[in-house]
Amino acid sequence: MSEPAVDDFVQLLTPDGERVQHPEFDFAGSDDEIAGYLREMVLARRFDSEATALQRKGELGLWPPALGQEAAQVGSVNATRLPDHVFPSYREHAVALHLGVDPVEMLGTFRGTAMVPWDTAAMGLHLYSFVIGTQTLHATGYAMGLQRDGLVGNPEPADNGAVIVYFGDGATSQGDVNEAFIFAASYTAPVVFFCQNNQYAISEPIALQSKIPLYRRASGFGFPGVRVDGNDVLAVQAVTASAMQRARRGEGPTLVEAYTYRMGAHTTSDDPTKYRSRDETDAWRARDPISRVQTYLLSAGAIDQAWLDALDAESEELAVRVREGCLALREPKLEEFFEHTVIDPGEVLLEQRDEYLEYEAGFADEGEPVPSETHERVQEAL
Amino acid sequence: MPTMTLAKALNAGLRRALEADPKVLLAGEDIGKLGGVFRITEHLQRDFGPDRVIDSPLAESGILGTAIGLALRGYRPVVEIQFDGFVYPAYDQIVSQLSRFYFRSHGRLKMPVVVRIPYGGGIGAIEHHSESPEAYFAHTPGLKVVTCSNPVDGYWMMQQAIASNNPIIFFEPKRRYHEKGEVDTEAEPMPLFQARVVKPGDDLTLITYGPMVRTCVEAAIAAGEEGHDIEVVDLRSLSPLDMATVTESVTKTGRAIVVHEAAMTLGMGAEIAARLQQDCFYSLQAPVLRVTGYDIPYPPSRVESSFLPDLDRVLDAVDRSMAF
Structure with a gap:
């Protein structure tokens, strides 16, 4: 692990919980707001650990943990407001919670009861995207739409909007991300490219994706890039807010590289012990995004132990709701998915659906398991 | 009844769609000032402006991906792939993204995007300029795939495809671009998805x-x-x-x-x-x-x-x- 020099990224709150100055960026919010960020990060981490546990119990097919990336997500999404729009990849659980996505509903995607269940128009959060980097182009196109809708560069700042799109360090090697940089630069599109550099694309370290710090890539495309301590929620908020304001003013895209660490596995199917050391993980644990905020707020007298106890209780309530809600998620029926493939499906697809329904109806009174001796004969034949 | 080539009929259909709905946008390589390498979009940027008839950077996946974003914002993009053999860099954005937004969103998100592709051979071209990739797209659930064979269909099917809320791959037989026919621009067209x-x-x-x-x-x-x-x-x-x-x-x-x-x-x-x-x-x-x-x-x-x-x-x- 190569730890960047302190002056290589923007930091406003040290791992020890000490607030520091930066010549260019300043966090202007109150301690109450910081306490709000702490609450969001703690709840997101509890949700994340509950989802991981649900996968371990076999209740989810897969879960991509966001452990360690709470500050990057909470800080950045707190730099957005309507009419901004947010395009996630698939690990932005804290972003989703902030925007009002029901955590139970979200689990449907990973339990296999739904595709992407939330109402993107109501949430301002677009669909989770699983093909790496594709969403950066969607975000750029959406930003081009904001331009055409007259929502960029107006004299009254509240009238302006911008787009933020999340992706990881691995995605920066994708053609789509590089094409998105080009389109956004050429059209001065109001989009902030928010890269969570969590050091790994599954097992592959960042050195395999880039020979230079990622934020410096932006200059080659003709727009600014900033590296921020991704475990410092105040710095992330300040840097992202500045980039969003720039985009809303009509000055074009910015690349924000949030330098962070994926404390957990890539997904619950991954085994990080095969490709990174305990020493490395321990070093990053000392730079935890949550503990430094708690330390700061306690020392500033903005919160006390009673406040933390109440947050702990709220977290446990969330965990119970997520656990029970997950098990109660409605099981879908295959025929529903024929309806959502195309608008006005042709006769061929409708025939297939009807044949399926008729076939299924033939088993209405049955449901007998395959006799065990059949299994044995199949096993032999194979 | 005017007589026009298939190329002119497609151009007239695009023009009429741009007039009918301010949300209709055109994007693609060389489609603006040049009017497209086959001139299918000739004069449309001049008449509708560069915000609606957009010259794109030379990146097919980027053209499709940004069209998806524009559609999410309520626009109706019509994108041109310059030649059939150049659609493959955009294949993921078409097959994994464009075709599936309606499905992935449980029917909430519609994708009114038309992908125009001049296709087929018979024009003496070099490689990658004469291909017929229609089956790849017809095999993909969520897409509609249509193709015109004459100026009447070129004129009407283009407008119908743009008015549809489905993602549509629109194949244009480039060797027939210069064949002429009478086009009744007032007649009631036949349904788009009918043989x-x-x-x-x-x-x-x-x-x-x-x-x-x-x-x-x-x-x-x-x-x-x-x-x-x-x-x-x-x-x-x-x-x-x-x-x-x-x-x-x-x-x-x-x-x-x-x-x-x-x-x-x-x-x-x-x-x-x-x-x-x-x-x-x-x-x-x-x-x-x-x-x-x-x-x-x-x-x-x-x-x-x-x-x-x-x-x-x-x-x-x-x-x-x-x-x-």
Whole structure:
């Protein structure tokens, strides 16, 4: 692990919980707001650990943990407001919670009861995207739409909007991300490219994706890039807010590289012990995004132990709701998915659906398991 | 009634769509100032401005991906892929993204995007400029795939495709761009996803689309001189397939030949033949035959006339079917 020099990224709150100055960026919010960020990060981490546990119990097919990336997500999404729009990849659980996505509903995607269940128009959060980097182009196109809708560069700042799109360090090697940089630069599109550099694309370290710090890539495309301590929620908020304001003013895209660490596995199917050391993980644990905020707020007298106890209780309530809600998620029926493939499906697809329904109806009174001796004969034949 | 080439009809259809709905946008490489390498978008940037007729950076995935974003914002992008063989860099954005937003969002998000692709051979081009990739897209759930064969369809189908809320791959037979026809710009057009009986007949059905429609009509007329009464069906829509029209025709004639430029294996002909043996089994007087491009990459242009189905190859298949 190569730890960047302190002056290589923007930091406003040290791992020890000490607030520091930066010549260019300043966090202007109150301690109450910081306490709000702490609450969001703690709840997101509890949700994340509950989802991981649900996968371990076999209740989810897969879960991509966001452990360690709470500050990057909470800080950045707190730099957005309507009419901004947010395009996630698939690990932005804290972003989703902030925007009002029901955590139970979200689990449907990973339990296999739904595709992407939330109402993107109501949430301002677009669909989770699983093909790496594709969403950066969607975000750029959406930003081009904001331009055409007259929502960029107006004299009254509240009238302006911008787009933020999340992706990881691995995605920066994708053609789509590089094409998105080009389109956004050429059209001065109001989009902030928010890269969570969590050091790994599954097992592959960042050195395999880039020979230079990622934020410096932006200059080659003709727009600014900033590296921020991704475990410092105040710095992330300040840097992202500045980039969003720039985009809303009509000055074009910015690349924000949030330098962070994926404390957990890539997904619950991954085994990080095969490709990174305990020493490395321990070093990053000392730079935890949550503990430094708690330390700061306690020392500033903005919160006390009673406040933390109440947050702990709220977290446990969330965990119970997520656990029970997950098990109660409605099981879908295959025929529903024929309806959502195309608008006005042709006769061929409708025939297939009807044949399926008729076939299924033939088993209405049955449901007998395959006799065990059949299994044995199949096993032999194979 | 004005007479126009297919190219002009497509241009007129695009122009009318731009006039009808301010949310319609055009994007693609060289489509603005130049009017497209085939001039299908000629003068549209001049008349509708660079915000609505957008010259794109040279990146097909970027063109598709940003079109998806514009559609999410409520626009109706019509994008041009300059040549058939250049669509593959955009393949993921079409097949994994564009086609699935409606499905992935449980029907909440519509994708009114038209992807225009000049396709097919016969123009003496170098490689990657003469391909027929329609089956890749017809095989993809969530997409609609259509193709015009004449100026009337070029004019109307383009407007209908743009007005549809589905993602539509719109194949334009580039070798037919300069063929002329009368276009009634006031008549009620036929539905977009419906096949058309171009020439009626009782003895055999030629099922085809796009650039091969003219070839098949020529073959049908030539066969008529030999006493064979051939029906020609222009599919127009490759997904969904209007099998009702095809089945009705083949039930009547008892003989069917599918004709396309694309390679034979798992092409449109394979699907149609499978459907016909299932739906017209007792009406068939002969096996369903296919006259197609061979299963090789598109060859150098000096031999493309041997590669492409033509009048003689279609007539040869007609003879084999009739003799069965």
